[in-house]
Amino acid sequence: MTAWGYLVASIGVLLIGAGAFFAGRTTARRRADRPAGLTVADLMGMVVQSSHDGIAVLNGFGDVVLHNPRAEELGVVRNNRVDDRARRAAELARRDGGLVQVDLSPLEVKGRQPEAVHAEVRVLVENFVVVAASDESEAVRLEATRRDFVANVSHELKTPVGALALLAEAVLDAADDQEEVRRFSAKIMQEATRLGTLVTELIALSRLQGAEKLPVLDTVDVDVVVTEALGRSKLAAESADIEVTTDEPSGLRVEGDRTLLVTALSNLLDNAVAYSPPGSPVTVSRKLVDGFVEIAVTDRGIGIAEDQQTRVFERFYRVDKARSRATGGTGLGLAIVKHVAANHGGEVKLWSLPGTGSTFTLRIPAHPDRDAPTPDPAQQELAATPLGGEL
Template sequence: MNPVASASLVAVALGFGLWAGVLIGRSISRRPATRPDVRRGPTLAELLQRTFRTTGSGLAVLSGSGEVVLHNRRAAELGVVRAGRPDPRAWAACRRVLDGVVATDVVDLAPLEARGRQPAAVMATVQGLGDGFTLVEAADMSESVRLEATRRDFVANVSHELKTPVGAVGLLAEAVLDSKDDPETVERFASKILRESTRLGHLVTELIALSRLTGAEALPDLEEVEVDEVVSEALGRSRLSAESARIDVTVDEPSGITVDGDRTLLVTALSNLLENAIAYSPPDASVSVSRTVEDGWVEVSVTDRGIGIAPEHQVRVFERFFRVDPARSRATGGTGLGLAIVKHVLANHGGEVRLWSRPGTGSTFTMRLPAARPVAGDRDPAGASGVGGV
């Protein structure tokens, strides 16, 4: 319900509650004094007070002189009322309503100064109640503001990421035309065009996948999936990259573990972790994959002995387009979306992805999923996450 409609309902409820309270008071005063006390339910006025106190919106009733007649705790939390006085911006909006300038007024009550954990964005609606009284209803809009900022950043990042390969392809195509009489130069530029177009194709594919995972599109019906098959297929997808980078990928023994999920998405998530581990490992290094079950959770871990991730970057590696080393990522054809896709795949399966890393030592990314059924003789997870052996 929008703030204006909600404020209207509260205003009507206040008027109806006061009217009901008067009628109930008259009814009680007319009762015979000798009538025995009978247990009764809450009056309309009492129900109104409960609603006023427990609503998620900040509500405050102001008099014509700017005094706070009534307010709930949420109004104080949102900064509508402070030390018994109304926020100056809220009172200014109330005066406009009382003066008849507007029927209802919407005012931004964003905090005037930093106040710890208080909401960063507060919007309030002011409506007249008659007889010189006004109702201020405020709502915390911090999440909406954050999501809008995230959307703007995402659009800006996508525009930038798409512009780079598209621009490169255009320039390279012009170079090919200018060098049409030089087969060697044409071949060199053509190979670069192929590389940029491939990168562009990967970026578009991953953007579509990420859009489906974070949007309203529902996942397919989940089915029982063999984790061993997911590992095998992901290894197959990453084999060429590992051979090109001279990376040795080792895998533990088959486990027979199953999870409820979408096989294609789980293979994509594990492939992204493997590609990431290969890209950030030095030549002739090794990457390991391990599986285990612990307390009803299936864990599939990918461990590399690469450059590692600094602590200040570890909280951001799952953000879209974030790259610890942008130059290295571009050189390997990375889009900056792989780990974001992993995060959303696991979240949509009721799981999570965990990270352990130490600069100069390596990293371990662990996919955690609810097990489809109990597995007899759960293996000792020690070392299975890869942390102890890094």
């Protein structure tokens, strides 16, 4: 029997039990030796009352004779009156005798209200009709996210693919001009590299997104992660005339995947370099705070406005689209950082001020090692203040 079948049976038992109770209440009163304890009807009533779905039973006049608290939370029942859409669906089910699907989503979503509520309506016994509603908000949001992702990917892939086609055509037209061929070939290589990076990051993000916390954790040396990430970003920093400095080795360790952590920190460094003016400094610091290892990347770049700070971790979102295009950015780097942190049971935090710079802090649970070093309090206080100023 399906969950719906059990639910209908439960409510049917309740109604039949209620009828039997009222019909035989006189007899019941005469029984002095009635056994104590819960009856089947009591148990069924508890099931309905505790159900995650909203349940409402209507009589032949459309009045609510039974409902659970969840029905009020989902907006199916308000002030002991059923939603007009559910009442019309009940009339249709009573007339045709079949199952009726009805959308009971709020017409105006306020606060933490469910965004999408779907219900099934069917006849129970005689003129009684049951409305069973469920919150489908999460499924609707996931579907919207999937559609946006597909649309964004299509748009992002079309740009380099279209550029490659145009550049290839230009090379054919300038086949006799070696200088032009070299120039267009260099641009083809640049677009091909960008396309390859985009595909690689899309694959990495698809593997990370929706994944649970990493099941197999290795002990990872934070100093090794920092060193490897600095190595990956060295060429880009030198090309932009930006000096990346770090604090002293910490000896800190975390539990996780070294490759993913290096990728996340590299993305933060690449962002810091890409959005900083030539000659400005970028710093990397690490510390232990409340059982978490914090790796902070600070730049003196363009900064991020407060209204954009919650969006920078979205896929394909760019603070400065022109600068991102010029540096070959894909708009996926920070999304990957967010998911790497989440998969490790941590988070990524942002402090930023337009015109001053930004500090991205990757927080990962520390390895449970009693011998882990305790950072100097003065160094902790200095590192906790982004950009050397107050928050």
